[in-house]
Amino acid sequence: MKYLHLIWASLFRRKTRTILTLVSIIAAFLLFGLLDAVRVSFAEAGQSANGAERLQTGARLSFIQPLPQGLGAQIAAVNGVKDVAYANWFGGAYQDPHNQIFTFAVSPNYLDVYPEVEVAPEQRQAFDKSLNGILAGEVIVKKYGWKVGDKIPLQSQIFPNKDGSKNWNFELLGVMHSKDEKAFQSQMIVMHWKNFDESTPYNRGMVGWYISRVTDLNQADRVAKSIDALSANSDHETKTQTEQAATKNWIKQMADIGLIVTSIMGAVFFTLVLLTGNTMMQAVRERTSELAVLKTIGFSSHSVLAMVLAESVLLLLLGGVIGLGLVSLLAPILTSSSGGMITHASVGPKSWALGVGLAVAIGLIIGGLPAWRAMRLNIVDALAGR
Amino acid sequence: MKFLIGLLTFVVVIAGVALFLSLPWPGLLVLLVVLALWMWLTRHGRQAASITAVGVSTMAQRLGSSAVIVIGIAGVVGVLVAMFAMAEGYSETLRRTGSEDTAIVMRGASAAEVSSVLDHDSALVIAQAPGIAKDDHGKPIASPELVVAANLPMKGGNPEEDFGSVQLRGIGDEAWQLRTNAKIIAGRKFEPGKYELVAGKGAQRQFAGLEPGKEIKLGNQKWTVTGIFASNDAMDSELWADAGVVGPAYRRGSSVTTVFARLTGPAAFDQFKAALSSDPRLQVDATTTLDYFSKQSEGTSKAITIIGIVVGVIMAIGAVFGALNTMFAAIAARAREIATLRAIGFRGLPVVMAVMLETMMLALIGGALGGALAWLIFNGYTASTLAAGTTGQLTFEFRVTPSLLWVGLKWALAIGFIGGLFPALRAARLPVTTALREL
Numbered sequence: 001m002k003y004l005h006l007i008w009a010s011l012f013r014r015k016t017r018t019i020l021t022l023v024s025i026i027a028a029f030l031l032f033g034l035l036d037a038v039r040v041s042f043a044e045a046g047q048s049a050n051g052a053e054r055l056q057t058g059a060r061l062s063f064i065q066p067l068p069q070g071l072g073a074q075i076a077a078v079n080g081v082k083d084v085a086y087a088n089w090f091g092g093a094y095q096d097p098h099n100q101i102f103t104f105a106v107s108p109n110y111l112d113v114y115p116e117v118e119v120a121p122e123q124r125q126a127f128d129k130s131l132n133g134i135l136a137g138e139v140i141v142k143k144y145g146w147k148v149g150d151k152i153p154l155q156s157q158i159f160p161n162k163d164g165s166k167n168w169n170f171e172l173l174g175v176m177h178s179k180d181e182k183a184f185q186s187q188m189i190v191m192h193w194k195n196f197d198e199s200t201p202y203n204r205g206m207v208g209w210y211i212s213r214v215t216d217l218n219q220a221d222r223v224a225k226s227i228d229a230l231s232a233n234s235d236h237e238t239k240t241q242t243e244q245a246a247t248k249n250w251i252k253q254m255a256d257i258g259l260i261v262t263s264i265m266g267a268v269f270f271t272l273v274l275l276t277g278n279t280m281m282q283a284v285r286e287r288t289s290e291l292a293v294l295k296t297i298g299f300s301s302h303s304v305l306a307m308v309l310a311e312s313v314l315l316l317l318l319g320g321v322i323g324l325g326l327v328s329l330l331a332p333i334l335t336s337s338s339g340g341m342i343t344h345a346s347v348g349p350k351s352w353a354l355g356v357g358l359a360v361a362i363g364l365i366i367g368g369l370p371a372w373r374a375m376r377l378n379i380v381d382a383l384a385g386r
Numbered sequence: 387m388k389f390l391i392g393l394l395t396f397v398v399v400i401a402g403v404a405l406f407l408s409l410p411w412p413g414l415l416v417l418l419v420v421l422a423l424w425m426w427l428t429r430h431g432r433q434a435a436s437i438t439a440v441g442v443s444t445m446a447q448r449l450g451s452s453a454v455i456v457i458g459i460a461g462v463v464g465v466l467v468a469m470f471a472m473a474e475g476y477s478e479t480l481r482r483t484g485s486e487d488t489a490i491v492m493r494g495a496s497a498a499e500v501s502s503v504l505d506h507d508s509a510l511v512i513a514q515a516p517g518i519a520k521d522d523h524g525k526p527i528a529s530p531e532l533v534v535a536a537n538l539p540m541k542g543g544n545p546e547e548d549f550g551s552v553q554l555r556g557i558g559d560e561a562w563q564l565r566t567n568a569k570i571i572a573g574r575k576f577e578p579g580k581y582e583l584v585a586g587k588g589a590q591r592q593f594a595g596l597e598p599g600k601e602i603k604l605g606n607q608k609w610t611v612t613g614i615f616a617s618n619d620a621m622d623s624e625l626w627a628d629a630g631v632v633g634p635a636y637r638r639g640s641s642v643t644t645v646f647a648r649l650t651g652p653a654a655f656d657q658f659k660a661a662l663s664s665d666p667r668l669q670v671d672a673t674t675t676l677d678y679f680s681k682q683s684e685g686t687s688k689a690i691t692i693i694g695i696v697v698g699v700i701m702a703i704g705a706v707f708g709a710l711n712t713m714f715a716a717i718a719a720r721a722r723e724i725a726t727l728r729a730i731g732f733r734g735l736p737v738v739m740a741v742m743l744e745t746m747m748l749a750l751i752g753g754a755l756g757g758a759l760a761w762l763i764f765n766g767y768t769a770s771t772l773a774a775g776t777t778g779q780l781t782f783e784f785r786v787t788p789s790l791l792w793v794g795l796k797w798a799l800a801i802g803f804i805g806g807l808f809p810a811l812r813a814a815r816l817p818v819t820t821a822l823r824e825l
Contacts, residue, residue: 021707021711062636065534
């Protein structure tokens with residue numbers, strides 16, 4: 001620590017060069033932070049504690065195949081199931097068919113299964129009592145400037161109502177808030193399944209999927225198997241998964257986010273190593289005579305080695321911390337501009353640890369060769385300029 | 387004041403680069419010719435050429451730092467071209483699926499095939515619409531198809547847990563007539579009326595067990611895979627079976643989701659569409675398949691392109707500063723030489739041009755290297771994603787096209803330009819006397 005001043009001085013010996021290099025490093029770590037935030041955001045989707053206790057049951061044939069409503073009572077009777085809710089895909093769009101809003105037609109207890117969704121008690125009551133009411137997520141409400149009490153027309157892409165028209169009219173009775181931004185319901189609309197089933201001639205008592213909560217997390221696998229056993233060899237076989245597994249599977253089908261992020265970062269850091277490595281080589285070469293003087297006045301070879309290494313690590317750490325700090329500032333913008341794809345982008349402690357670890361590792365790699373040379377420096381030759 | 391001038395230069399440079407990036411290739415050619423003529427014909431030009439020659443000949447001594455520019459820019463261009471190639475491959479695959487002389491008919495306001503339903507009678511009515519081409523027996527080439535989603539275990543995953551979604555298309559004989567590009571490449575076609583299916587080669591790559599002669603389980607029903615087909619478009623990611631079997635198996639009866647029709651020509655579409663929309667028995671939307679599939683790819687390819695540009699810009703900022711660093715160092719090392727030239731009568735402009743040319747040359751090498759790497763690694767690379775508007779995985783190949791490589795080279799030159807300009811200006815402004823005295 002007592003040499004920090006010396007290291008700092010040698011780092012900023014050539015201000016332009018160090019600052020230019022620093023900007024490159026900041027750019028690299030900025031990219032690292034952004035991509036890692038995206039990766040973590042996808043990796044953590046559905047990983048909440050609430051998600052672990054929820055099981056999703058859908059038709060084994062395909063996810064668009066409906067299940068009979070009677071299955072719900074059977075699932076509820078399975079040992080280890082706390083409660084069962086169900087939902088149907090409605091497929092709403094507002095004003096223009098391209099303004100799609102995820103809309104589910106749900107059972108009365110649907111919101112109880114998702115304790116991370118918060119609805120004001122009086123709004124919840126009003127919704128429960130109504131037939132034609134809907135609850136909308138806070139993101140949607142904000143986006144379209146709706147107010148509680150508004151009449152909201154929604155187009156379904158699939159289901160006509162009683163009149164044969166695909167334009168449905170609803171009354172907005174409440175807003176769904178999301179605790180810790182972890183509930184996807186903040187970006188969607190729920191309506192009553194009863195209303196849906198009675199209005200559309202096509203549904204006839206069918207249910208899209210069931211969501212059940214288990215009483216004991218460790219029993220989740222057994223419960224999932226017993227639920228699937230209920231309908232084995234029937235014409236509506238089911239597939240039950242924990243919400244975590246289902247989300248993970250879905251993301252995996254979207255894209256191998258991890259692979260994309262890793263390969264981009266590989267290219268970025270490879271370039272960074274070369275770039276800053278070159279700077280460090282230059283910096284040490286320039287200072288050959290100074291280093292010789294240091295040795296002459298009594299610095300040991302090892303402390304010279306340590307000082308050069310510390311210098312490159314310091315350079316990388318400076319860039320890395322500033323870069324990741326910038327990401328922390330930018331993350332809220334990223335979240336709001338991604339339109340719901342990325343739910344809670346932020347630089348978590350894990351990303352910080354990984355970033356700082358990378359900075360130190362790269363610093364050691366690029367400092368290695370110049371430091372080795374500085375250590376092996378022959379005082380007489382160096383002072384003579386040979 | 388100095389800061390203001392610097393800022394102004396910077397703004398002008400950024401505006402110039404933006405202009406340059408949107409320049410088509412003839413524009414650049416003109417620029418190149420003008421530059422060559424200048425170097426050939428004018429005194430300043432010849433001076434610039436000779437200084438550049440000196441710079442290039444001494445580059446070998448600065449191999450390490452020159453490599454920084456080359457590799458830094460190669461990294462940017464490589465990543466950028468790879469991302470663009472992904473977007474291009476995705477939209478190209480879907481675009482190829484459609485053509486101007488085939489039409490797709492779905493129930494009104496359906497965004498995608500899976501959300502449409504047409505009853506058997508409507509499908510028959512649609513097939514009789516004017517404008518549809520007839521086959522040798524005088525039958526209209528219109529194919530009512532039923533698209534459903536199926537779950538299959540993914541290749542290389544846990545067969546109990548890792549299920550992926552694939553589109554199962556129930557078709558009739560007309561479908562093969564309509565899609566002349568779809569060919570069986572292994573095994574045979576399915577037989578009507580049986581639980582048999584053929585798999586696209588993209589689906590085969592993605593899902594486990596899709597080999598001719600093998601059985602797969604969809605729901606509680608066993609299907610035999612009789613063959614593999616290739617069509618080199620989005621259909622490659624699907625499974626095809628007899629519509630008469632798929633319907634009952636998925637409890638859809640005799641209804642279909644879509645009717646595809648081959649028209650007598652692109653011009654016949656308006657007549658076809660008008661006939662359908664005026665028919666009181668129908669409530670359907672008709673689009674050319676080209677329109678339909680292009681629209682499906684729009685959002686996704688735009689998103690990939692934007693991500694590519696954001697990543698590219700951040701990387702480019704890093705590369706610009708790397709190049710600046712290298713060139714400042716190069717100028718500093720050659721300060722005496724440049725001052726000597728200035729002292730014996732060389733003017734500022736040739737010095738600026740020489741430094742710029744040297745940087746741009748390195749940038750060009752870097753751009754070519756990055757483009758070549760992207761082409762070698764990613765051209766034809768197969769990826770898949772859950773496609774927008776379908777319920778299945780869409781397999782597509784990255785496409786590194788010449789126009790993408792050209793975009794990559796332009797980025798490289800732009801980075802080289804910014805990275806060279808400021809060191810060049812410094813070189814030209816170097817006070818001769820101080821520089822000569824410097825070590």
